Amino acid sequence: xxxxxxxxxxxxxxxxxxxxxxxxxxxxxxxxxxxxxxxxxxxxxxxxxxxxxxxxxxxxxxxxxxxxxxxxxxxxxxxxxxxxxxxxxxxxxxxxxxxxxxxxxxxxxxxxxxxxxxxxxxxxxxxxxxxxxxxxxxxxxxxxxxxxxxxxxxxxxxxxxxxxxxxxxxxxxxxx
Amino acid sequence: xxxxxxxxxxxxxxxxxxxxxxxxxxxxxxxxxxxxxxxxxxxxxxxxxxxxxxxxxxxxxxxxxxxxxxxxxxxxxxxxxxxxxxxxxxxxxxxxxxxxxxxxxxxxxxxxxxxxxxxxxxxxxxxxxxxxxxxxxxxxxxxxxxxxxxxxxxxxxxxxxxxxxxxxxxxxxxxxxxxxxxxxxxxxxxxxxxxxxxxxxxxxxxxxxxxxxxxxxxxxxxxxxxxxxxxxxxxxxxxxxxxxxxxxxxxxxxxxxxxxxxxxxxxxxxxxxxxxxxxxxxxxxxxxxxxxxxxxxxxxxxxxxxxxxxxxxxxxxxxxxxxxxxxxxxxxxxxxxxxxxxxxxxxxxxxxxxxxxxxxxxxxxxxxxxxxxxxxxxxxxxxxxxxxxxxxxxxxxxxxxxxxxxxxxxxxxxxxxxxxxxxxxxxxxxxxxxxxxxxxxxxxxxxxxxxxxxxxxxxxxxxxxxxxxxxxxxxxxxxxxxxxxxxxxxxxxxxxxxxxxxxxxxxxxxxxxxxxxxxxxxxxxxxxxxxxxxxxxxxxxxxxxxxxxxxxxxxxxxxxxxxxxxxxxxxxxxxxxxxxxxxxxxxxxxxxxxxxxxxxxxxxxxxxxxxxxxxxxxxxxxxxxxxxxxxxxxxxxxxxxxxxxxxxxxxxxxxxxxxxxxxxxxxxxxxxxxxxxxxxxxxxxxxxxxxxxxxx
Numbered sequence: 046x047x048x049x050x051x052x053x054x055x056x057x058x059x060x061x062x063x064x065x066x067x068x069x070x071x072x073x074x075x076x077x078x079x080x081x082x083x084x085x086x087x088x089x090x091x092x093x094x095x096x097x098x099x100x101x102x103x104x105x106x107x108x109x110x111x112x113x114x115x116x117x118x119x120x121x122x123x124x125x126x127x128x129x130x131x132x133x134x135x136x137x138x139x140x141x142x143x144x145x146x147x148x149x150x151x152x153x154x155x156x157x158x159x160x161x162x163x164x165x166x167x168x169x170x171x172x173x174x175x176x177x178x179x180x181x182x183x184x185x186x187x188x189x190x191x192x193x194x195x196x197x198x199x200x201x202x203x204x205x206x207x208x209x210x211x212x213x214x215x216x217x218x219x220x221x
Numbered sequence: 222x223x224x225x226x227x228x229x230x231x232x233x234x235x236x237x238x239x240x241x242x243x244x245x246x247x248x249x250x251x252x253x254x255x256x257x258x259x260x261x262x263x264x265x266x267x268x269x270x271x272x273x274x275x276x277x278x279x280x281x282x283x284x285x286x287x288x289x290x291x292x293x294x295x296x297x298x299x300x301x302x303x304x305x306x307x308x309x310x311x312x313x314x315x316x317x318x319x320x321x322x323x324x325x326x327x328x329x330x331x332x333x334x335x336x337x338x339x340x341x342x343x344x345x346x347x348x349x350x351x352x353x354x355x356x357x358x359x360x361x362x363x364x365x366x367x368x369x370x371x372x373x374x375x376x377x378x379x380x381x382x383x384x385x386x387x388x389x390x391x392x393x394x395x396x397x398x399x400x401x402x403x404x405x406x407x408x409x410x411x412x413x414x415x416x417x418x419x420x421x422x423x424x425x426x427x428x429x430x431x432x433x434x435x436x437x438x439x440x441x442x443x444x445x446x447x448x449x450x451x452x453x454x455x456x457x458x459x460x461x462x463x464x465x466x467x468x469x470x471x472x473x474x475x476x477x478x479x480x481x482x483x484x485x486x487x488x489x490x491x492x493x494x495x496x497x498x499x500x501x502x503x504x505x506x507x508x509x510x511x512x513x514x515x516x517x518x519x520x521x522x523x524x525x526x527x528x529x530x531x532x533x534x535x536x537x538x539x540x541x542x543x544x545x546x547x548x549x550x551x552x553x554x555x556x557x558x559x560x561x562x563x564x565x566x567x568x569x570x571x572x573x574x575x576x577x578x579x580x581x582x583x584x585x586x587x588x589x590x591x592x593x594x595x596x597x598x599x600x601x602x603x604x605x606x607x608x609x610x611x612x613x614x615x616x617x618x619x620x621x622x623x624x625x626x627x628x629x630x631x632x633x634x635x636x637x638x639x640x641x642x643x644x645x646x647x648x649x650x651x652x653x654x655x656x657x658x659x660x661x662x663x664x665x666x667x668x669x670x671x672x673x674x675x676x677x678x679x680x681x682x683x684x685x686x687x688x689x690x691x692x693x694x695x696x697x698x699x700x701x702x703x704x705x706x707x708x709x710x711x712x713x714x715x716x717x718x719x720x721x722x723x724x725x726x727x728x729x730x731x732x733x734x735x736x737x738x739x740x741x742x743x744x745x746x747x748x749x750x751x752x753x754x755x756x757x758x759x760x761x762x763x764x765x766x767x768x769x770x771x772x773x774x775x776x777x778x779x780x781x782x783x784x785x786x787x788x789x790x791x792x793x794x795x796x797x798x799x800x801x802x803x804x805x806x807x808x809x810x811x812x813x814x815x816x817x818x819x820x821x822x823x824x825x826x827x828x829x830x831x832x833x834x835x836x837x838x839x840x841x842x843x844x845x846x847x848x849x850x851x852x853x854x855x856x857x858x859x860x861x862x863x864x865x866x867x868x869x870x871x872x873x874x875x876x877x878x879x880x881x882x883x884x885x886x887x888x889x890x891x892x893x894x895x896x897x898x899x900x901x902x903x904x905x906x907x908x909x910x911x912x913x914x915x916x917x
Contacts, residue, residue, distance in 0.1 A: 104359055108271045116271060124264045154308055155262060158334035161356040162265040169334075 085211035102164040117212070121205055124163045131156040132195065139184075139191060149187065150179045160198075168197045251366030252277035255299060259289040259317065260306040260332075265355065269304065272362050286312035293325050300327060301369045304353075307333035307340060315347045322348045326376075328368040332357055439481055443470065447481060456489065 109116035135152045138145055157172035171194045178186030256278045260266045266282050273280040281300070283289045286309050293300060303321055307314035318329045331344040332353040344352040350368040353361050439447070450467035451459040461479035468478070 104272075105268065108268070108275060112274075113271065120264055120267055123267060127262065127264055151308070154333075154335060158262050158306070158308070158355050159264045161334050162262065162268050164356055172334075 081211070081214055085208070085214070105164060118209055120163060121209060124159055125202065127159050128156060128198065131159070132198065135191060139188060144184050144187075146179050146182050146187075150176055153179060156194075165201050168194060168201055171197050251369075254278045254366050254369065255301045256280050256365070257289060257292065257300045257303045258282045258305075259286055259303065259309070259314075260284060261309045261311075262306065265306070265357075269357060269362070272357070272359050275359070276363050285309070286314070286317040289317065290320055290324075293321060293327070297325055300325075302328050302330065302365055304330045304332060304365070307331055307335065307344070315343055318344075318347050318349055326372075328372045330365060330368065443468075443473075444481075446470065447478070447485070451482070451485065456486075 105120065106117055113119070131152055135149060135156065138149045138152060153172055153175050157169055157176070160168040160172060171190060175187060175190040175194055178190050254276075256273050258266060258269050258273065258280060259282075260269065261284050263284065266284060270280045270282045281292065283292060286305070289303070289305070293303070305314050305317055309317070314331055314333075318331060321327055321329050328350040329348070330351040330353060331347075331349040332355055333340060334355040336354045341352050350372065351365070446468045447464065450464045453467060454460075454463055459482065461475045461482055464482065465473060465475050465478045
């Protein structure tokens with residue numbers, strides 16, 4: 046699957062990153078530091094290229110400043126908890142019989158709002174698809190779409206976590 | 222905040238640091254703008270807060286609507302603008318929008334991940350000053366201050382107008398003065414007005430008025446007391462001093478009463494265009510149709526007047542509420558059934574029926590003012606936030622002939638609907654036209670049916686203000702427009718389709734018509750509508766034109782923006798619709814109602830497709846539709862609808878009387894509306910159908 050391949054490439058990147066970080070000691074050299082940052086940047090780029098994050102995500106990053114140095118991390122964490130809850134609700138609603146499409150739509154709307162706030166393009170788009178099925182009361186379509194949403198969401202989460210770790214490492218290395 | 226009381230406009234307690242900045246330190250503005258953000262999504266909330274902070278705004282966030290309302294109530298002058306999400310667990314965003322509009326009259330921006338045109342339209346009709354699609358960009362937030370300025374500016378203008386209108390009225394002058402001074406202490410509009418006032422004036426007032434007068438909150442009870450006192454004295458004889466005595470409220474000053482009276486008069490003037498005798502209307506309107514209405518109506522009455530006076534509150538809301546209240550009571554639907562079955566898409570059968578009744582009653586009722594009252598000044602559509610309210614209004618309008626204005630709306634709707642496809646088309650066409658004009662954006666066309674009618678009636682009548690309001694009024698504006706549109710086709714088979722649409726608004730209309738464009742148009746329209754007032758003014762003048770000219774007018778009017786033109790057209794339609802409705806109410810509605818019903822239906826369906834079971838939208842649509850028809854019917858009395866279209870300019874009185882007159886002659890006109898006669902452009906029809914279909 047394309048996705049898996051992408052993951053592999055990302056993982057390759059991640060591996061490189063970890064190798065770089067692990068090899069770094071207190072006295073990191075500038076070259077090492079740069080490499081770390083470079084890794085982080087690459088990872089970030091891949092996230093964008095693959096469409097998991099939107100260019101607008103940069104806006105979020107730009108919001109991070111001295112006043113809120115961990116802004117991106119905060120919102121991502123918030124997103125995690127919120128979206129996890131929503132996914133659960135959707136799951137539950139999808140499994141109940143009869144399916145309450147209004148509620149489903151409501152949950153998905155919230156989820157879409159969250160993911161769009163975090164500028165997660167793919168997930169957001171898939172949410173739209175889901176909602177279309179929902180308004181058409183197409184249970185089958187909803188299920189399928191939801192699976193896709195979950196998949197995209199899982200991947201996004203993974204990537205985001207890696208990315209955040211990279212960022213953190215880069216920041217730490219910078220301070221050192 | 223305000224430094225020494227002597228500071229001109231800034232003396233008002235309400236002026237925030239931002240406002241002060243405007244006057245005293247323009248460069249800083251919009252820094253320091255006080256924003257309240259409401260969203261149940263924590264991620265979004267945090268991001269928004271951060272973005273707003275980056276824009277140098279003062280941000281307060283809360284994740285519950287109830288909390289937000291509490292914060293706002295506690296600190297009425299503590300915020301300049303509110304940004305709210307549409308989907309919230311504890312309270313619908315539109316409901317919150319309504320409340321805020323009524324109680325605090327602050328500009329409210331809605332936002333949502335949902336970009337369906339129905340939702341966006343809802344924002345328009347409910348009076349939101351803008352609608353943002355998530356994810357919200359920084360650029361979008363940077364400019365929100367424009368809504369604050371605009372609102373104040375308009376509010377001030379409202380006051381100015383009201384003041385100038387009542388020249389002969391010494392009392393008025395006094396109240397104006399008092400108002401100015403007290404306004405400084407009260408209401409946002411006051412502060413904006415104050416700012417506009419000469420500084421000397423303000424300074425003088427500072428000496429006389431208590432700069433730091435605590436702001437008087439005109440609660441529902443207080444307002445009712447006020448209205449009772451005014452009614453007792455007779456609106457013509459009601460002077461602040463006597464009112465104050467009658468009210469016997471400790472702590473209330475004559476200035477408070479004077480300024481409130483001025484607002485109230487403005488409001489009444491808007492509604493009826495004649496000496497306000499519709500006080501009772503306000504009262505009657507207050508009956509809360511439903512829970513939602515209840516508080517709102519009272520608030521509306523209260524707020525509307527104040528707002529109407531200040532030009533801030535969506536009088537429409539009040540009108541709608543009242544209309545709704547009225548409609549409720551008469552719910553019977555003597556309305557010709559045709560309305561109902563014309564379009565299965567329309568979910569409102571009842572409203573339609575009601576409309577029929579209402580229409581008739583409207584005719585009898587010269588108190589069109591009622592509806593209009595609600596509509597005055599508060600162009601803010603949000604008043605009718607709840608579609609229900611709109612629906613109610615429509616319904617009530619239909620059923621209740623009481624509130625002439627209301628009835629008009631319902632009538633309009635009804636008429637529109639029953640006319641079936643054609644009407645719907647017209648309506649949609651009209652709506653579209655009208656809608657663009659009405660800041661409400663695309664939504665309007667569809668939902669115009671209802672709100673427009675009522676608003677349209679009121680709005681049109683009230684001329685500029687009315688028009689503006691119509692636009693704002695969620696349902697009202699659209700209605701009139703549609704009606705007019707419908708009318709056109711009816712009588713002038715070719716007229717409407719070709720003429721009306723091509724009008725300047727046409728571009729907007731086409732935009733509207735093409736559902737796809739709604740959303741974009743919406744935003745722009747909203748903006749446009751906001752600044753639309755001036756165009757309306759023009760409209761009023763243009764009212765005189767026959768429908769044909771209507772087109773020209775529209776074109777000629779400041780329709781640089783197609784949307785604007787649309788709105789203008791809408792206005793025209795509105796006025797016409799109003800007229801039409803009136804005419805229809807006489808009972809001829811059958812044919813017309815059908816059209817209206819159809820149109821409404823179309824609109825409803827269109828607008829409601831995404832919101833199933835949203836009768837209000839439908840009713841809104843209906844209203845808008847019938848309005849058009851009615852208007853057409855009336856002017857032509859049979860086939861001369863065109864005249865109606867330009868009702869905008871007519872004062873409310875004129876409209877009313879015109880409508881009434883036409884109402885008499887509606888019977889013959891009914892035929893006009895037969896859809897058979899509709900030679901609506903296929904395009905329009907298609908558009909309508911398309912809209913309806915897509916919505917469905």
